[in-house]
Amino acid sequence: MSDRLDRLVIALAQINPTVGDVAANADRVRAARADAAAQGADLVVFPELVLSGYPPEDLVFRQAFLDTVQAAALALAAETGDGGPALLVGAPWRFTDPDDGRRKLGNAALLMDGGEIRFIGFKYLLPNYGVFDEVRVFSRGPLPDIVTLKGARLGIMVCEDMWGPQVTRHLAEQGADILLVLNGSPFEVDKHGQRLENARPRVQDAGLPLVYVNQVGGQDELVFDGESFVVGADGQMVGRLPSWTEAVVPTTWTRPQGTDRPWTCEAAPLAPAPDTDEAIYRALVMGLADYVNKNGFPGVILGLSGGIDSALSAAVAVDALGPERVWCVMMPSPYTSRDSLEDAEGVAQMLGLRYDTVNIGPAIDAYDQMLGRLFEGRTPDTTEENIQSRARGITLMALSNKFGPMVLSTGNKSEMSVGYATLYGDMCGGFSVLKDVYKTTVTRLSHWRNAQGVPSGMLGPDGPVMPERVITKPPTAELRPDQKDEDSLPPYPVLDRILNGLIEGEQGVSDLIAAGHDDATVQAVWRLLNIAEYKRRQAPPGVKITLRAFGRDRRYPITNRFRG
Numbered sequence: 001m002s003d004r005l006d007r008l009v010i011a012l013a014q015i016n017p018t019v020g021d022v023a024a025n026a027d028r029v030r031a032a033r034a035d036a037a038a039q040g041a042d043l044v045v046f047p048e049l050v051l052s053g054y055p056p057e058d059l060v061f062r063q064a065f066l067d068t069v070q071a072a073a074l075a076l077a078a079e080t081g082d083g084g085p086a087l088l089v090g091a092p093w094r095f096t097d098p099d100d101g102r103r104k105l106g107n108a109a110l111l112m113d114g115g116e117i118r119f120i121g122f123k124y125l126l127p128n129y130g131v132f133d134e135v136r137v138f139s140r141g142p143l144p145d146i147v148t149l150k151g152a153r154l155g156i157m158v159c160e161d162m163w164g165p166q167v168t169r170h171l172a173e174q175g176a177d178i179l180l181v182l183n184g185s186p187f188e189v190d191k192h193g194q195r196l197e198n199a200r201p202r203v204q205d206a207g208l209p210l211v212y213v214n215q216v217g218g219q220d221e222l223v224f225d226g227e228s229f230v231v232g233a234d235g236q237m238v239g240r241l242p243s244w245t246e247a248v249v250p251t252t253w254t255r256p257q258g259t260d261r262p263w264t265c266e267a268a269p270l271a272p273a274p275d276t277d278e279a280i281y282r283a284l285v286m287g288l289a290d291y292v293n294k295n296g297f298p299g300v301i302l303g304l305s306g307g308i309d310s311a312l313s314a315a316v317a318v319d320a321l322g323p324e325r326v327w328c329v330m331m332p333s334p335y336t337s338r339d340s341l342e343d344a345e346g347v348a349q350m351l352g353l354r355y356d357t358v359n360i361g362p363a364i365d366a367y368d369q370m371l372g373r374l375f376e377g378r379t380p381d382t383t384e385e386n387i388q389s390r391a392r393g394i395t396l397m398a399l400s401n402k403f404g405p406m407v408l409s410t411g412n413k414s415e416m417s418v419g420y421a422t423l424y425g426d427m428c429g430g431f432s433v434l435k436d437v438y439k440t441t442v443t444r445l446s447h448w449r450n451a452q453g454v455p456s457g458m459l460g461p462d463g464p465v466m467p468e469r470v471i472t473k474p475p476t477a478e479l480r481p482d483q484k485d486e487d488s489l490p491p492y493p494v495l496d497r498i499l500n501g502l503i504e505g506e507q508g509v510s511d512l513i514a515a516g517h518d519d520a521t522v523q524a525v526w527r528l529l530n531i532a533e534y535k536r537r538q539a540p541p542g543v544k545i546t547l548r549a550f551g552r553d554r555r556y557p558i559t560n561r562f563r564g
């Protein structure tokens with residue numbers, strides 16, 4: 001037998017598309033192809049729906065949008081007539097269903113080679129759970145055929161196709177040599193482990209190696225971490241791309257020349273996977289940066305209270321956008337303590353950003369006067385507290401309207417769970433960094449960022465970002481004298497464990513009581529969680545990091561009498 005080898009170089013193009021910007025996405029594909037060509041690639045594999053951006057949601061109902069995608073795809077395909085690498089690109093694509101003869105829309109993978117679209121495969125398993133609604137917008141295609149490139153029989157799948165056995169089995173039966181998977185797989189804590197756990201049974205079932213290409217970047221509530229990889233037919237990781245950054249990485253595949261022996265991938269670089277806290281922090285930074293930049297804002301503005309939530313939100317914003325694009329405003333009331341003033345100023349100095357003070361005292365006096373006659377005989381309560389919060393909201397929105405930065409809302413997941421936030425007050429804003437981050441995780445991330453220095457690729461200071469006291473002092477809303485969060489809520493470690501069970505674990509009240517939690521506390525938290533749904537529906541979007549984020553993932557009725 002000859003010891004010469006057949007050789008195929010497959011480049012993994014982990015790029016950051018923008019939903020709806022078809023021309024820019026096609027240009028990114030071109031740039032990645034040029035990069036891959038310079039690295040000797042024969043084929044460049046891109047993420048799911050890279051031409052439209054993922055997820056395109058109802059945008060794909062517009063024929064004009066599909067026409068634009070189709071024109072861009074045909075232009076890219078024509079360019080592969082130059083003898084350079086072939087492209088494997090995801091796009092929404094209209095097709096005629098062979099079973100019923102009807103025109104449908106599929107989530108497709110297009111193989112472009114030799115100046116034409118040589119092969120079209122469609123996603124077979126459409127995810128319709130959690131954040132995914134693909135049955136609503138796409139039809140499943142027929143089970144895909146295999147296609148040959150430079151003698152290698154490629155089995156092409158689209159994302160969810162790898163999460164069930166059917167498509168892999170079909171491709172293996174057809175005689176595939178290598179499985180290629182185009183993905184739009186959003187980040188969740190510890191998701192990278194799940195991807196590998198789902199890839200391995202497919203690989204073992206088929207006895208075939210697998211190439212997994214995921215996108216990076218933020219799209220509204222979703223953020224994609226990339227972390228594309230190659231797994232050998234033995235289930236071992238052969239190569240892994242870095243997370244949270246664009247990358248075009250070639251992998252070299254060989255087999256004995258002229259034989260029908262399996263293709264194997266030569267060892268490729270194995271980028272380290274970040275630990276949990278770093279991954280969450282990077283998700284928040286990328287989610288915010290892409291939201292602000294892709295929507296064309298000059299920067300963000302937020303209320304800096306001297307508390308931990310606004311301090312961490314400001315730190316994430318500075319790491320995402322740089323200090324010159326983040327504006328913080330301290331808005332003291334008569335209840336604002338000296339410590340809060342010092343701590344807010346400390347945060348601003350450490351982050352090196354623009355910091356202003358606007359006293360809300362005159363606004364509160366004005367409302368006291370305006371409402372005095374109508375409120376006569378009523379004792380002060382949360383009504384007056386909420387007016388303070390709303391005076392801050394109005395101030396931030398006025399500065400946003402006048403100067404253009406988007407207001408960043410600072411509430412965390414613990415508060416959003418129990419409705420501990422004021423509608424049109426501290427809930428106002430365009431985007432919320434911490435919306436899906438429990439308070440105990442806020443504390444952990446703050447310690448992490450203070451100890452870590454600037455994470456690679458970020459724009460903030462290489463040192464601590466908030467005074468230690470901001471992390472260690474008891475949380476307070478400072479809406480009345482000596483107020484502490486724990487006056488109204490269980491201590492956050494207790495609250496977060498219960499919320500984690502009710503939300504992430506979908507556990508019942510009785511399960512949590514049986515697990516040893518205090519009966520009355522669990523009942524109270526469950527009640528608050530239920531009655532705060534109306535607030536969450538009016539809350540700004542924020543970066544999803546958990547299994548069950550409010551908004552896209554966890555959708556409960558507002559009008560809901562079930563209390564069991």
Ligand SMILES: Nc1ncnc2c1ncn2[C@@H]1O[C@H](COP(=O)(O)OP(=O)(O)OC[C@H]2O[C@@H]([n+]3cccc(C(=O)O)c3)[C@H](O)[C@@H]2O)[C@@H](O)[C@H]1O
Nearest residue numbers: 382385386389419420421422423425426477479488534558
């Ligand atoms: N199902 C439903 N559908 C639609 N609307 C509903 C509703 N239930 C009540 N509402 C309305 O919602 C209003 C109550 O909500 P809202 O006005 O937000 O006020 P509310 O929830 O009563 O008070 C805000 C709470 O957030 C706490 N908090 C914590 C931390 C920071 C801050 C801060 O502001 O900085 C505040 C504050 O201590 C207080 O407990 C009611 O007046 C009612 O009209």
Ligand SMILES: Nc1ncnc2c1ncn2[C@@H]1O[C@H](COP(=O)(O)OP(=O)(O)OP(=O)(O)O)[C@@H](O)[C@H]1O
Nearest residue numbers: 303304305307308309310329330331332410426477
């Ligand atoms: N004195 C203040 N100056 C500026 N902004 C404020 C002030 N007080 C509250 N805010 C804004 O309202 C948000 C909610 O504040 P509050 O302090 O009441 O609750 P919190 O959830 O403990 O937040 P934090 O930890 O940031 O204080 C803050 O994150 C901040 O954006």
Ligand SMILES: NC(=O)CC[C@H](N)C(=O)O
Nearest residue numbers: 127159160163184185186
């Ligand atoms: N786009 C998709 O099909 C994604 C679904 C898949 N289970 C994932 O999260 O990775």
